[in-house]
Amino acid sequence: MDDIESRIIELVAKSKNLPTSDVRMDTTFDELQIDSLDKINLSFAVEEMFSIEIPDESLNSLKTVGDVVRGVENLRAAAPPDAAAS
């Protein structure tokens, strides 16, 4: 499990008071009962953690934990080197 994946799984698990073993890449937000407010809070925490900004249109398309991990990977790959390194 790479760093981004493990950190996001830990973040999601903590936000819902769950053991990390209950959160997998294909776990959906619906399964975790992550509502719209939880999603906004989670996005804020992910943005803080990885120094990125998730565009509104991407936010709406996030349905699974894996979507978040892949989105962060893509945003970091597209970011300037200094930002990606931070």
Next chain:
Amino acid sequence: MKRVVVTGLGCITPIGNTVEEFRESMFAGRTGIAPFDTTFAGALSPDPGLRFRTTAKVKGFDPVNNPAQHLASGVIVSSDSSAQFGIVAARQAAAESGLLSHYDPADIAIITGCACGGRAADEEANRHLYTRNARVAPTAILRTMASSGTSSIAIEMGVTGQVLNVSTACASGTHAIGLAFQMVRAGIAPAAITGGYEAALTFGFLRAWDSMRVVSPTSCRPFALDRDGMTLGEGSAMLAIEPLDAALARGARIYAEIVGFGMSADAHHITQPRAEGAALAMRRALEDAAQSGADDAAGRVGYINAHGTGTPTNDAVEAAAIHQALGELAPHIPVGASKSLTGHSIGAAGAIEALATVLALDAANLPYTAGVTEIDPAFNLDVIMGATRPLAVGKDLALSNSLAFGGLNAVLALRRYTS
């Protein structure tokens, strides 16, 4: 017009996080006022620059680990401790009364008082924003809404009736209970959960009060000759109220009856109170009580739970108001001030004092004003000090006064209930 009774109580306060603890501390005269930790997160100087060193803080509130105070993680992240106090206190009142299993959720009103909102959450977010350009969390809005607790109570209980929060500074809790009383009496709401909540003991809040030079460097001693100011507090108290006939029909425990409510505005000054305004609210509460069947209301008053902040000005003006409202009876009516025990919790103060008044009437025993050894003789009032005192025979009414900054006055009249 229905007779309205109190059938459930709840509280999170500096002198107890259950009604039983509150009652025991109150009658024992054990104050919740104590020195506070002067280390404030993010403060630029180790010296907080305050003239005072005491507040009345809630102790032992733990909504994560204490099952009796448990709140879901989603509620905790999206609420400030002010709202959290309110939710738990309301839960206690609802559980004791059994209101939720006897009334349709759409028939229950929730009327609360909170003046400062999520002050701690607001201050924390802004401190990070202004000092290190930090982003502001999306929950900041939710945590700072003054009605956050009100909504959360409705959500937790599934209550869909008339739900609102009142903000009238130090009178918020009393205005809230007064409105709820009027609604239940008129049949607009068949039952209600009502009270107040506040938790604003932040560095910025303490500094602002310090600048007003009304906070005691020692401890709040209402009506004392040596009084030197107020002490800030926090907490929540909630009452479950319903019509007498409904309470009797379902065999509910009845603590007291609410018989009157009076409001007024000084229309005078944003900080300087006027006796005429407070006296008008007291007279209106007594007139209202008389219309509710309490004949000779003034003559039956056996206890006044005063606003009693302990500032030189408030206590002098309130004493004058008591004389204006009650005339020759005034010197003979026992007066107490709960703020000597609980501090001044602003929007929650009136609710906590209504709770104290209800418990006093229920026990027919009047709590004393802690820390007072000599009453200011200029007041010519019978301030209870040193020991509790029985409610006099033939006296079954009590007034609970709240006189807010800005001259907004609210007074409840309550009656001892005997079956």
